[in-house]
Amino acid sequence: MSTHSTRLASRLMVAPSVLVLFVWMAVPLAMTLYFSFRFYRLLTPDRSGWVGINHYKWFLNAPEFWLAMGNTLALVGGVLLITVVLGTLIALLIDQPVKGQGALRILVIAPFFVMPPVAASIWENLFMHPQNGLFAALAQGLGMQPILFLEQYPMSSVIGITAWEWLPFATLILLTAMQSLSSEQLEAAEMDGASSFARFRYIILPHLTRAITVVILIETIFLLGIFGEIYTTTQGGPGSASTTLPYMIYKQAIIAKDIGRAAAGGIIAVILANIVAYFLMRGLGRNLDA
């Protein structure tokens, strides 16, 4: 069906998307690259000039940078782990013949509709607050000291909030995948005496590979740029304890008002994101033969 004219037509149809996405990506990237070699501080607007690779040196030598790298990794890895494991367990549970499955599903998807600033502020104020939060009340009821979530465990708290937001997504994808599994296969295995663990390990889990791949791919895309959750709750603190790479760049740009340094950080982040993207697409692309 691919005559010469359809090929040409199809190129023309793909072109607008490619073009706008390329401009959307390339223009800001080129500007960021330019700024990253310039002296550009909003507090001293009269000074300007080339600074070579100084901004990059500063960034890579800042102790905060490696902390931020670790935090970014912990955030992405932690949320992926929690949502995939819990999502699988919850999907297994809901996939059973339970009463009111439709209503159940409505409750489970709800967190997906909550915008990040709202999600973060509900958790911060109504739950994690050391004086008025529900967790503090629970701790007091049990005769314990309230836990200072955002002060003592800032990164874990941010991971927990983000995982809550993404759990519905993982659960739903895994549930949909489970429902397409033929029940005959499971019944046959059951009759042959396979334990429920064996059925999960050798029948259900292999069937879920593609779904898990999709969860990892989509979540990573969104998790690498997580910002609102940190901005609303910990502001990257205490100190730099919950500063991720995007948040460190934000601090340089908005708090230190050093656009040059922030730009260098941005370029570093883009390079790292591309490395992650490359391995992710290569590793997962095979599973994704859509």
Next chain:
Amino acid sequence: MARAISPQRKWLTTIAAWIVAIVIFFPVLWMVITSFKTEASAVAMPPQLFTASWTTENYADVWARSDYPRFFMNSVIIAVGSTLLGLAIAIPSAWAMAFVPGKRTKDLLMWMLSTKMMPAVAVMIPLVLAFQALGLFDTRIGLVLALMLMNLPIIIWMLYTYFKEIPAEILEAARMDGAGLWNEIVYVLTPMAIPGIASTMLLNVILAWNEAFWTITLTTTKAAPLSAFIASFSAPQGLFYAKLSAASTMAILPILILGWFSQKQLVRGLTFGAVK
């Protein structure tokens, strides 16, 4: 599944599943409950449920304190506008990729998705400057464009996976009957793809509605949507829990209702068309 299961086990799994669902939903529920309490009741320790004093004043207060209808309209225009514009650009592209795939189609698709991995913060300053220079800063049209571009890779990918499910033979039959390319897309393909397009649309309206970085960074007042509205209610220091909860409820309720009413398409959409 039609396996024979004992009634006891059915009840046990039902109870377990409901407990899990309620735990997941609980933060939203607690927020709504808190929004109807007086401020004193909202921060009382231990937390009050049956002994709380109830009021609808928080909603009246939030309504009076800020221009909710304007934020709401901005959210609707930005979410719907960016999604429709995105669909207009994405449908032809996804069609071409699904039915006239080249050697590099998959790489192209992956490249498009990878543009989404670029951290927004990294290019924040240049984009703000560019938007100001182009007169797009704090305009609805600017935000429609920004969110359209942000979600375009997702829209294309989802449509592509839906279009691939449509058998190519049907298109060939239409072509034999003399349908041109345009007619083929409008009269043959689109009707068959309506469920997929609806799911894509729904999911992207939600993603755009919930977007809280560009919508806050690229606006000040005129074009600010509900994400900015809620940001202005943050930092309550324990004294404005009820009002914060009321404002939060007002910000998420429209999309929550939309999502619940269109659950079937949404579940399809949430899987990004990638899981059958």
